[in-house]
Amino acid sequence: MDQSFAIDAFGALAHDTRLTIFRLLVQRGPGGTPAMEIGRILDLKPSTLSGHLATLKRAGLVSTERQHREVRYAPRFDAVNGLVRFLLEDCCGGDESACAGLAHSEA
Amino acid sequence: MDQSFAIDAFGALAHDTRLTIFRLLVQRGPGGTPAMEIGRILDLKPSTLSGHLATLKRAGLVSTERQHREVRYAPRFDAVNGLVRFLLEDCCGGDESACAGLAHSEA
DNA sequence: TCCTCAATTCGCGTAATTACGAAATATGGA
DNA sequence: TCCATATTTCGTAATTACGCGAATTGAGGA
Numbered sequence: 001m002d003q004s005f006a007i008d009a010f011g012a013l014a015h016d017t018r019l020t021i022f023r024l025l026v027q028r029g030p031g032g033t034p035a036m037e038i039g040r041i042l043d044l045k046p047s048t049l050s051g052h053l054a055t056l057k058r059a060g061l062v063s064t065e066r067q068h069r070e071v072r073y074a075p076r077f078d079a080v081n082g083l084v085r086f087l088l089e090d091c092c093g094g095d096e097s098a099c100a101g102l103a104h105s106e107a
Numbered sequence: 108m109d110q111s112f113a114i115d116a117f118g119a120l121a122h123d124t125r126l127t128i129f130r131l132l133v134q135r136g137p138g139g140t141p142a143m144e145i146g147r148i149l150d151l152k153p154s155t156l157s158g159h160l161a162t163l164k165r166a167g168l169v170s171t172e173r174q175h176r177e178v179r180y181a182p183r184f185d186a187v188n189g190l191v192r193f194l195l196e197d198c199c200g201g202d203e204s205a206c207a208g209l210a211h212s213e214a
Numbered sequence: 215t216c217c218t219c220a221a222t223t224c225g226c227g228t229a230a231t232t233a234c235g236a237a238a239t240a241t242g243g244a
Numbered sequence: 245t246c247c248a249t250a251t252t253t254c255g256t257a258a259t260t261a262c263g264c265g266a267a268t269t270g271a272g273g274a
Contacts, residue, residue, distance in 0.1 A: 003126060011121035013194075014114055015232090022194070029199040036250060048235055050252050069241050069250050077195075084191055087120075087129070088184075092136040116256090129237050143220060154264055157222050176271050 001082040009083055011042060012059035017044065018052045022061060025075040032065060032072030108189045112167060116190055119166035124151065125159045129168060132182040139172060139179030 013019050020042060025033055041048040053073060056062045061074050061080075092098035120126050127149060132140055146156040160180060163169045169180045169188075199205035 003123065007123060007126060008163055010117045010126070014118035014121050016110065016114060019114060023196065026195055027197045027200055029202065029205050034250085045234055047236090047253085049233090051233080054252080054264065057196070066241090071251065075168060080191065080194060084187065087131055087187055088128065090134045093134055093137065094127050118261095141220085152264055153221065154223080154266090155262090158263085161222080173271090176218095198227065 001088045006083055006086050008059040009061055009079060012055050012061055015055075016054070017042070017048075018056055021049075021052060022039060022075060025062060025073055026077075030074055030077075032063075032074035034067075034070040034072055036070065040074065108191045110193075113190055113193050115166040116168055116186060119162050119168055122159070122162075122208075124149070124155075125163055128156075128159060129163060129182060130179055132180055133184075137184075139181035141169075141177040143177065146155060151161065159185055 013022060021038060024038060024041065035049060035053060038044070038053075039046060042049075044052075053062070056073075057064060059079075061076055065072050065074070068079055120129060128145060131145065131148065142156060142160060145151070145160075146153060149156075151159075160169070163180075164171060166186075168183055170183055172179050172181070
């Protein structure tokens, strides 16, 4: 996890439609969701949807798998964990007691 | 935590200088760091620094406290936790087994 | 009050992002 | 091969973000 990866990932999430897409994928689970289904649910034009999915993919936040004629998009949970670890790296100068309970999320 | 808050927060972090500032604040700890010290460490012009700090503040990622002539900036760990929870809300449709170990970070 | 340091606000030119129609490409069935 | 469905690429115009010099505000000491 380096800085430029994190910037791309945060930038990808810093958009109304893309954030909605990503959260939808999280709720759908690791099995993935076909692009067209996402577009139907969120009422997005194909080219707009495709652009956003490409942004999320470039940022490493989603993985893709072609199945027949469809492309299934799935969230990458490891990317989220990586982002959090990167953000809180060397938290409080390594002093566990200073940030106890703060650096751990219970989603 | 609502969507527009999350968008502002991710947008604030999606920038080289601001991400560096935030991570520096995390490492410095909850006691806060004077703005000028941040600027000196990262070699930033006052107006540029101030703009970035204002963006982080608006996004709810940092808190400020005036001490004498200085303004100390501190990271808001609760905001980070809130973002992660928001991102992973209803993960895998609530099926714990499907995302076990994925939704929890050990920073 | 006057001065100085700390920090913010304003203004401007430049650069990146956005949505989406139209055209192109990919996949599999008839 | 021909076609329909699924998805991506391209082009363009409108919007927004960027850095930073200059001017301004705030707080405390002399």
